Each structure stands twice: as structure tokens, then as C-alpha cells.
Amino acid sequence: MATVRLSFSPAPVHVRTARLVGVAVARRAGVREDLLDEVRLAIGEACTRAVALHRQYGLADPVLVEMSDAGSYAVRVVDRAPIEAGIGLAALPPDELANESLTDEALTTGVGFALLAGFVEDLQVRPVDEGIGTEVRMVWPVGR
């Protein structure tokens, strides 16, 4: 089992780095080439969500990304925001997406969750085991 951990200060500029590392480790773990675009997008969305929450709550703590390939490729993205902020995300129906009263933040959050749910078959969003925060856990099969 190989584990790669990346922790970054909650700034948008680092989300791209997390995507690049996540895809590199996925490729190394044996995730099928045709799934890598989805891996890239999903890791990006999970990190974007974590960065947004840290900024919303004024948290300087780093966002943690942990990738492991024990039998499958599992990625955990951990934030330190109060859990009630992280859970209860909902995908938005089309007629609400272009609704004038919907804020940009709410739209982006809803769309981000739709992408996570749509691209990751094995997805869990749950409170972290210790302390404050939420963990987004995503698993992809490896093709070896």
C-alpha cells in the first residue's frame, strides 16, 4: 500500500497542484486512462469546496488530501470547517440553476456537488473522526 499526503494552505492557486498530484498518483495506482479526467475533476471539486469553506470561516488551517492505492484508488479530502456547513449539499434542478435569486456561491456549490455525485460512484461525505471538519472520500477501481 502506498500513500501520498498533500496538505496545502486554503488558497485557490493550490487546487491545481492537488489535481495534478491526484491524477499522477491515480495513473501510478493503475486507474484506467479513461477515468482520469473524472478523477481530476472530482479531486478539484472536493478541494475547491474545502478551500471555499476555509475561506468562509476564516480558517488558515491547511486542507489535507490523502491518496492511497490499497486495492482501489481512494482519495480523502479533509477540511476543518464546522460540519453543518459541509453536509446537506444538494444538487439543483435545471429550472433553479438560472433563477435570478440564486447567488453565485449557492450555484457553484450546487453545481460542484452535482459534479462530485455524477462523476464518483463511490462517494462519501462525512464528519471527520476526530475534531471539527468534513471528509470527502472518493474511491475508484484500479485496472491491474
Next chain:
Amino acid sequence: MELSLATRTVGEHTVLEVGGEVDVYTAPRLRERLLELIDGGARHVVVDLGRVDFLDSTGLGVLVGALKRLRTAGGSFALVCDKEPLLKIFRITALDQVFPLHPTVDAAVGAEPTGASA
């Protein structure tokens, strides 16, 4: 790849060609450019995503913002996209039912500028 933005005019349409990665870091630049165009009087805007190789929820949020702004101003907004990975993103988020999506710039500027109806 860094975000690239280039504007040209086709008839009464303003075409914004976007290239590279549109994400939480680069999307604010796309938002600024779209606002500049709209504030500068552009009313029929086509965003060509042909050279985009990454688009996330933040980028999609910026595009929806431009659509709403132009609709309020009595203008139109359309997207050009023929890449399956990007089209899948629009389908999964149901935004394919919100944006007029065209395979080419010619198709987009040739379409009736009727706002949000796809």
C-alpha cells in the same frame, strides 16, 4: 495550462475564445473579462470553449452569471463546445438545459439570438 482569453467580433456577436484551465483560481479573470464586455455594450456574446481543457463548477458559475446578466439586459449568451468530456459536465449538472450549446462558432452566430432558450 494557463487561462487564455481572446475576443473577436462576428457580425453583431462578440466571440470570446477561452483556452486552458478554468478553475477556482482562473475563473475570476474570466468573470472580469465577461463583465468588461457586457459593461462595454456587448449584447450578443458567444463563449467558445473549443480550447478549454479543464472546466470546474467555479467556471460554470461564471458562465451562468454572464447568461443571467445578458438576459436581464435583453441580450443573448451562447456557448460553443464539441468536446465530449466538457459536454458530459454540462449534462451531469443539467446546465445543458440552461445554455444554448453549439458545436461551432458559425452555428452559434447563425442561431437566432433568443437568449436562454436552447
